Amino acid sequence: MRGPVLPALYLIALLCLTACGAGAGEPTPTPAPAQTSPPPMASVTPTPTPYNGPVNPLSGMPSDAETVARRPVAVMLNNLEQALPQLGQSQADIIYEVVAEGGITRMLGVYQSVEDVGMIGSIRSARPYYIELALGHDALFIHAGGSEQAYSDLRNWDVDHFDAVRGPYLGKSPESNMMWRDADRRKENGYEHSVVATGASILAYLPKDLRLEHEEGYDTGLTFADDGTPAGGSPASVVTVPFSNYKTGRFVYDETRSAYLVEEYGAPYVDGNTGEQVAVTNVIVVQTRCRYTGDSLGHMDVDVVGEGDGWFACGGVGIPIRWSKPDRESPMTYTTQDGVPLVLGRGQTYVNVVPLDAVVTMA
Numbered sequence: 001m002r003g004p005v006l007p008a009l010y011l012i013a014l015l016c017l018t019a020c021g022a023g024a025g026e027p028t029p030t031p032a033p034a035q036t037s038p039p040p041m042a043s044v045t046p047t048p049t050p051y052n053g054p055v056n057p058l059s060g061m062p063s064d065a066e067t068v069a070r071r072p073v074a075v076m077l078n079n080l081e082q083a084l085p086q087l088g089q090s091q092a093d094i095i096y097e098v099v100a101e102g103g104i105t106r107m108l109g110v111y112q113s114v115e116d117v118g119m120i121g122s123i124r125s126a127r128p129y130y131i132e133l134a135l136g137h138d139a140l141f142i143h144a145g146g147s148e149q150a151y152s153d154l155r156n157w158d159v160d161h162f163d164a165v166r167g168p169y170l171g172k173s174p175e176s177n178m179m180w181r182d183a184d185r186r187k188e189n190g191y192e193h194s195v196v197a198t199g200a201s202i203l204a205y206l207p208k209d210l211r212l213e214h215e216e217g218y219d220t221g222l223t224f225a226d227d228g229t230p231a232g233g234s235p236a237s238v239v240t241v242p243f244s245n246y247k248t249g250r251f252v253y254d255e256t257r258s259a260y261l262v263e264e265y266g267a268p269y270v271d272g273n274t275g276e277q278v279a280v281t282n283v284i285v286v287q288t289r290c291r292y293t294g295d296s297l298g299h300m301d302v303d304v305v306g307e308g309d310g311w312f313a314c315g316g317v318g319i320p321i322r323w324s325k326p327d328r329e330s331p332m333t334y335t336t337q338d339g340v341p342l343v344l345g346r347g348q349t350y351v352n353v354v355p356l357d358a359v360v361t362m363a
Contacts, residue, residue, distance in 0.1 A: 058093035058112045058137075060224025060346040067113050069213045071160075073202060074139035077107040078124035079247075081265055083193035085272030088120035095280070096133050098353040099290050101298035103244030108133055114199030118273050121196030122189065123164060123179060126150040129302040129353075131159060136331040138214055142202065144170075144179065144195040147299050157328065160210060162202075164195050169205060178205035221333035228282060228345025229315030230336075236318030236362035239283050239311075241352045249352060251283045253316040260313070262350065281347025284334065285311040286323050290355040302353060304332065311360055314345045318362040 056063040058072060072093070077086055079097070089095060092109035100106050108130050111117060125145035131153055134141040145165035146154070154161050164170040164179040171177025179197045186194035206212070239251040239260070251260040259279040262269040268277040287310055289303045307324040312334065321342055325332040332351075334342040354360070 055224070056093060056112050057220045057222065058110060059348060060222075060344065063112070070113065071212055071214055072110050072112045072137050072139045073114050074108055074110045074130075074134035074137060074141050075120055075197070076124050076126055076130060076141075076143040077109050077120075078122045078193055079105050079107055079264075080193065083122050083124075083189055084265075085270045086121070087196060087272045088117050088199075090271035090274065090276065090278045091117045092348065094137075094349045094351060095278075096130070096351045096353060097243070097249065098127075098129060098133075098302055098304075099243050099247075099300055099355065100127060101300055103246035105243050105247050106130070110134070110137055110139060111199075114202050117199035119182075119196050119198055120202075121182070122185060122193045123195040123197060124193075125165070126154070126161075127299065127302075128153045129300075129304045131157065131161075132304050132325075132328040133332070135159065135328045136325060137220070138218055138329075140206070140210075142178070142197065147297070149293075149299070162206075170195070175201050175204075178202055219331075221331045223341055223343050224346045225343045226346060227315065228343055229317050230312060230319040230342075233317035233319040234362060235316065236283075236313040237316045238361075238363050239285075239313050239318065240361045241285055241354060242358050242360070243352070243354055251280075251313070251350070253313075254279070255316065258315065258345075259347065260350070279348075280350045281314060281345040282349040283311075283313040284321075284323075284349060284351045285360050286332070286351060286353045287356050287358060287360075288353060290353075304353060308356075310334070311362065312342060313362060 051062055054063050054065045054068045055061060057068060077089055089107065089109050093112050094110040096108040097105050106124060123142065123144045126143040127147055128150050131141060131150060141159055141161040143161065143163055162169045162178055169178040171180040174180055178201050179195050181194040182196045237253045241249040250263040253260050257279060259281055260283050262278040262280065270277055288308050291301055293299045293301050305325050305328055310321045310323045312319055312321045320337050322335045322337060323332060336342060
């Protein structure tokens with residue numbers, strides 16, 4: 001009975017060896033490495049490259065060397081309610097508003113370049129103090145008529161001026177000369193409120209022998225920064241500037257545009273070319289002596305040569321300032337009350353020239 005045991009044990013051993021041999025021939029698979037996402041790259045905000053090129057000397061905005069070297073164009077603008085809307089004034093780098101006879105005001109729009117300006121007007125007559133403001137910018141002065149004193153000053157001061165009334169610069173149809181009477185405005189606003197021009201017509205009819213660039217060393221006396229908000233000032237979200245019983249200006253700060261929206265006669269001050277409200281970065285008030293000359297027409301004499309007090313508002317903040325213009329050929333410059341040169345915000349400026357007793361408010 002013991003004989004069969006050995007073959008059985010032998011069979012079991014053989015089976016075990018066979019099984020072990022099969023396991024040695026097949027290596028154990030290595031697990032694949034876990035898939036991982038690459039680490040996120042850190043976001044980098046590019047640093048803007050500072051602009052170091054030429055800037056418009058009247059606004060501080062980027063420009064080109066040819067434009068910067070030019071003499072600006074200064075245009076007399078009518079501001080009677082009957083003459084509104086004005087045209088092209090929103091593209092002026094600086095607007096001066098000054099009292100005139102009977103409590104009305106007129107504007108002097110100063111453009112470093114008129115190349116891209118459409119219709120401009122309505123153009124009205126000159127007064128001596130507007131001429132002095134234009135001379136301070138070494139500007140080419142465009143007007144339609146003037147007081148007798150203004151005509152005398154234009155001759156005696158050797159002003160480069162272009163007149164649509166006593167000069168050869170009024171045409172009978174659009175673009176036929178530097179200026180003409182617009183048919184629609186003549187019908188809607190009246191004959192005396194109808195003289196207009198365009199940037200293209202101004203450039204086309206300037207005399208060929210005219211000096212078109214500033215002389216070497218000319219300086220506007222203006223300084224600009226990206227943010228002209230004055231330090232240590234008072235709230236000036238609304239600036240109210242009374243010129244007379246007839247006219248009060250109002251400037252309302254719009255934070256979304258970082259600009260003051262201009263109002264007059266209880267309504268938005270609109271550019272008739274675009275239908276949009278005029279907006280400016282800087283609001284300046286110049287207080288000075290304004291008095292009647294005593295003539296039968298009620299003309300005014302306004303001291304824009306000299307010095308005095310005023311106000312400046314930018315960024316919704318206002319401060320008292322000093323202004324100075326030593327002679328008619330010098331530009332008007334501004335300082336803080338401590339004598340530090342005023343820094344304006346880059347953009348357009350509105351200068352209000354008002355009587356000494358005008359009660360200017362900022363709130």
